[in-house]
Amino acid sequence: QTGYITIDNGYKNTGATKSAITFLDGEKGILHYRGYSIEDLAEKATFLEVAYLLIYGELPTAQQYADFEYEIRTHTLVNEDMRKIFEGFPVNAHPMGVLSSLVSAMSAFYPDSFDSTAPEDTELHIIRLLAKLPTIATWSFKKSQGHPVNYPNNNLDYCSNFLNMMFALPVENYEVDPVVSQALNKLLILHADHEQNCSTSTVRLVGSSQANIYSSISAGISALWGPLHGGANQEVIEMLEAIRADGGDTQKYIDMAKDKSSGFRLFGFGHRVYKNFDPRARIIKKAADDVLTKLGVNDPVLDIARQLEEAALKDEYFVSRKLYPNVDFYSGIIYRALGIPTNMFTVMFAIGRLPGWIAQWKEMRANKEPIGRPRQIYTGATLREFVALENR
C-alpha cells in the first residue's frame, strides 16, 4: 500500500464531501437549510416549500410552488401491484422494514430509473418518491389496525392527505384537525435534512455507484432505522414509558446510563455534531407544550421527559460530555398526541428526511462525485499455505 492511511472510525473527523445544502454549527446549535434558519422555516414555511428549497436550492415562487404541489398531488397513487407485495408482509412487520422494501421495489416499477446517469433525468422519480412515500407509509398502520387502506385524496394538502390516509375510516366522516396538520408540517420541516448524517451518507455512498435513486433512498431508510439514529425516537418513548412504569425514578435511569457496563444509553440525548442544544429539540420541546395544550392531551411522559432533561443537564457525566437532548427526545411525544403509534415514529422521520436525502443524492450526482471506496489497515493473518480438508 502506498502513502499513509489514517483510520477515522465513524468518520468523526472526516469530511466526505462539499455541500451547499445544509449548514450546521455544533458549538452554537445553528441549523440552516440553503441559508435559511431552521427557526424561520419551521415557523413560516410549508414542508413542500422546504422540500423544494432543499432539492432545487431556492424557495419556490408562487407559480413554481403551485406546479410542484400539483405534480406531487397527481402522483400520490401507487401501482396496485405494490399492494400485492405489501400483502405478503406479516401484520406485525415493522413499518420501517416494509417501507425500505417497498421503496426498493419502486425501482422494479420504474426501470427507466436504472439508466439515468444524469441527475436531470430523475425529476419524475423525485416527484414519485415525494408523492408516494406517505401513501405507502400509511399501509402498515392500517393493516395493524385491521382497517382497509385509504387512497390518497388529491383535494388535500400534503400533511392533511397523509393524516387522512392514516386515520380516515369508511364508516364515518373524518376531518383533519388544522392543529394536527400544522404540527405535522413543523415536525417534517425539522427533520428534512441534516448534512452528512449516517442515513444521508448511506444514500450518497449507494448513489455514488450510480445505483438508481429508489435503491439509494431505500438504503437510507434502512440506515435511519437503527436505534442510534432515527430509530431513537421510538426508543425514547419506550424508555420514558419504562421510567414511568418504574415509578418515575429518572435518577435511576441517569445512573444506569452513566454505568458503561449497563449497556443502557439515554435515548434522545447526545449528538455527533451538536455540543450544545440541538436547535430542533428546542423548537420541538416548545411545540410539544403548545400542541398538547391545544389538543387537550395530558401525557404523563412529557413530565418525565422534562424531569429527565433537567436532571441530566445538571449531571457532571452529561455536562462534561456535552450531551444535550437531540431531535428525537421530544418528537415522539408530539407524534403520540397526533395519534401516531410508536412503531411509526421512525417512518415519520423518513417522510421528513426524504427531501434531504433526495437533495444530497442529486448534488452528489450533479457534481459527478467518484464512487465511494474507502481503504483499511489490514490486521489479519499473513500469507499461509492451504491445508487439504482431510488434513485439518
Ligand code: SDX
Ligand atoms: C439522530 O448525525 C445526525 O445529524 C443525526 C440526526 C439527524 O438529524 O440525522 O441528528 C438524527 O440520529 C440523532 C441522534 C439519535 N440517537 C440517540 O438519541 C441515541 C443516543 N445517543 C447516542 O447513542 C450518541 O450520543 C450518538 C449516537 C447520537 C452520538 O454518538 P457519538 O458521537 O459516537 O458519541 P459517543 O458514542 O462517542 O459518545 C461520547 C461519550 C461516550 O462516553 P465516553 O466514551 O466519553 O466515556 O458520551 C457517551 C458515550 O458513552 N454518550 C452517552 C450518550 N451519548 C453519548 N452516554 C449515555 N447516554 C447517551 N445518550
